[in-house]
Amino acid sequence: MSFVGVDGLRAVFAILQAAGMLAAAPLLKAVIKKMKARLQNRQGPPLLQVYYDLAKLLHKEPVRSETASWVYVAGPRVYFAAAIAATTLVPVLMATAPLEAAGGILLLVGTLALGRFALATAALDTGSAFGGMGASRDMTIAALAEPALMLGLFTSALAAGSLNLGGLVRSVLHNGVTFHPSDLLAFAGLFIIVIAETGRIPVDNPATHLELTMIHEAMVLEYAGPDLALVEWASAVKELLYLTLLADLFMPTGIGTSTAPGAIAVAFVAWAGKVFLLAVAVTVAESTNAKLRLFRVPELVSISLGLAFLALAIRFL
């Protein structure tokens, strides 16, 4: 592929992709919110409301606790930076990730874990009860979700013979899409993980601040103004990233293999369509399920861990 030959071009490509993901991520959140509202016979906020909210938060003056140290200030920034860095490791429109030379699946999972770690330590920093509770809950779920995510991704990597996400997509395109039962098992497992990691309903409720149930919201309860905007924006980017990842791994058809404008346009439409379909699935899952009791969440995540492990085992047989 000639367009990734030069380092400079690669950097431009990475910046463009990160900027595009940053711009598109709030829209995904808005679309899910809107569809959810429609399913409940409500009108829902206009699609651009998410952007207005972010702009409003970014213009506010940061309010921080007197006991907060630099960890508290660094938390949202590291979280945001990790989310942006992760977007450059995933193929979106092209069958290659901008910075795929830097690493593949392991780096992606590690980068996301770094962001989560920064946010959790920041939540502990002020010493408030809510922050500590939120951080401990988030870590409990993450400790189970992360191995499941790795196993699910490894299943696809094993089939393609590459840990590199770009290489993985290219190999699937090259060999043609062949179906194996483990794909469905891995997809089911990863879908549950996406729900858990993005704090959607059976696991967490993004719409409430009820002290008994909240997980992610409890962790970031103390943040205000630009800090809060960074956290929310990064969460949106992470959600878009996970859905893109599912689309890449399990239905790579339509992804661009050349820089011709036509191919990119097709790839963009295909990508938007696939992410929208997955968003519909997330919305339906969120609207038809009741929130699980906190102590039953590990049960749900262990189902996905089992599915992912099974997918990997069947690959070998």
Next chain:
Amino acid sequence: MVTSDLLILCAAGMLVSAYLMVGQKALFTAIRLYSVQSLLLGIVAVTMAVSESRHELFATAAITVILKAIVIPWFLMRVIDRIGIHREIEPFLNVPASLLVCVGLTVVGYRVSTGFPVGARNVSHHLIGVALSMVLIGLFLMVTRKKAITQILALLTVENAVFLVAVGVTTGMPLVVELGIAFDVILAVLVLGILVHRIVDRFESMDVSRLSKLKG
């Protein structure tokens, strides 16, 4: 999408539904999962009927969908509604441990299916693997769950698995046999439904482990 892909997709879907049934405590959801599983079996039958032009399989598909995806789930939901018991409270083995055991059972089922002749590669290999795994998972569910309804569902899962092999791998069964099996299944569910009523009447619970108290 190629025929073999569709077959494998449906079979894998059946396995996932059996697996979710293990991880599920709400009886309504378990019944819905069984209904989805039967629907997928129906799709397998239709796919085989179209791709290998075995038209008698359309009858099988129709029987499967109408009976197992609609009538039996409806009947079981009515039974649950009547007796008002909606959850499997405490299985003999908790959910994560059951899931772990089922992962092991599936690996065993798959491993055994590789022992079949070389002609049974690819699609047949996966179908047999899925079916064997589902038989084992169904038997495991029957042993570890206390509620009579879950045990019925487990039995029906085993039956679905056997049907999957019969439809997908062999050259098929005569229609008479199929009708006989269908009739058997519906009778079994009816009888078991009545039995559940009787158990609940006597013990005010669906817990079959209490039946051992009947010993004199």
